[in-house]
Each structure stands twice: as C-alpha cells, then as structure tokens.
Amino acid sequence: MAQIDYYLSPISPWTHLVGDRAARIASKAGVALRYKPLDPNALFARTGGQALAERHDSRKAYRLQELERWGRKLDAPIKLRPAHFPTNPAPASYAIIAAQEAGGGDLSTLVTGLTRACWEEDRDIAQDDVIRDCLAAAGFDTGLAFSGMLQGAEIYPRNLEDAVEAGVFGLPFFVVGEARFWGQDRLAFLAEHLDVAV
Secondary structure, three states: OOEEEEEEOOOOHHHHHHOOHHHHHHHHHOOEEEEEEOOHHHHHHHHOOOOHHHOOHHHHHHHHHHHHHHHHHOOOOOOOOOOOOOOOOHHHHHHHHHHHHHOOOOHHHHHHHHHHHHHOOOOOOOOHHHHHHHHHHOOOOOOHHHHOHHHHHHHHHHHHHHHHHHOOOOOOEEEEOOEEEEOHHHHHHHHHHOOOOO
C-alpha cells in the first residue's frame, strides 16, 4: 500500500492550518498516512533553514500576514501571537508517536487537537494535562502521555534523520515515494498526485 509520510511539528502554525485535510486526502486515496513529528529547529540547522527567532524582521512580519490570510481563506481560527509560543514541542510529539504505535484512537484528531490547543486556545502543549486532554479527546489512553515518553524519545530523532534523507527541509512536508510537497498550501498538489478530488 502507498504511504504518505507526513513530517510535522505540533507547535507549527502551518501544521495547525493543515487541519484534517491530509487525513481526508489519504482516506480518499486509500493510502496510509504516517505521522512523523520532529524538531523543526534541528531540521533547519541540518538543511540550511533558520529558526524563527533568528529571521529578519521583514520575514517575521510577512509570516504573520500569511498566517492571517491563510487562516481567513481556510476559515481556520488562529491566534497570531498565542500565549504559549514558542514552547517545547517534544512532549506533544512523543505523544503523537506513542499514540501512532499504540493505535486505538484517531491520530488526525490528536494532531489537530494539539495544534488547536496552542493556536486557538492559548494552552501550553508542553504540559502533561493538555496532552492528556488531547489524547482522551482523540480516543487514546491518556497514560501514553507518560508511558510513551521513552518510545517517543527514541523515534523523534530518527524522524529527523528520515526527513533529511528524504529531502525534507521545512514543515509541514509530505512525501509519497519520490514526490515531495512542502507546506499546507501544497495539499491540492498532493491530492492531484494521488488522483483524488479535494
């Protein structure tokens, strides 16, 4: 079966704007969607990018304009300056990894719940209670917030290595075989590649 490798960070506003669209495309195409959370700053350091804090002010200002435009276009609520950004994305990423390995819930709901917590609800996705709430809402065992830490800590850096090897340099990023799609604004091209309507 074909597979979409979905490289993401739950702290990314662009991942928030993906919403459930990647999951819907995968479902329509009858392909697996593999979530591969990783550290965005580590990815930038490895692939020539720049962490947000280090970017020129003009790039930071343009990013806010684009987030506002895309939020409006997609009818996706987004706070441009949420109360808990930046925060450590690793605990939420570990929970996504552990939930994917454990099964029993809806991964798309988990990822969208975590990004919504940050970008709509002013909640800190590095906190256990927020992660447990999102796990529960997505039908997963809330104990994964703790029990999945070791597994998540092992797979998280491997996802970075996989990303670099696959030619990933930004997030969100979708890889299907040799085809690569960077950004939430490339989902229509991903759907076209998989021959499904969006």
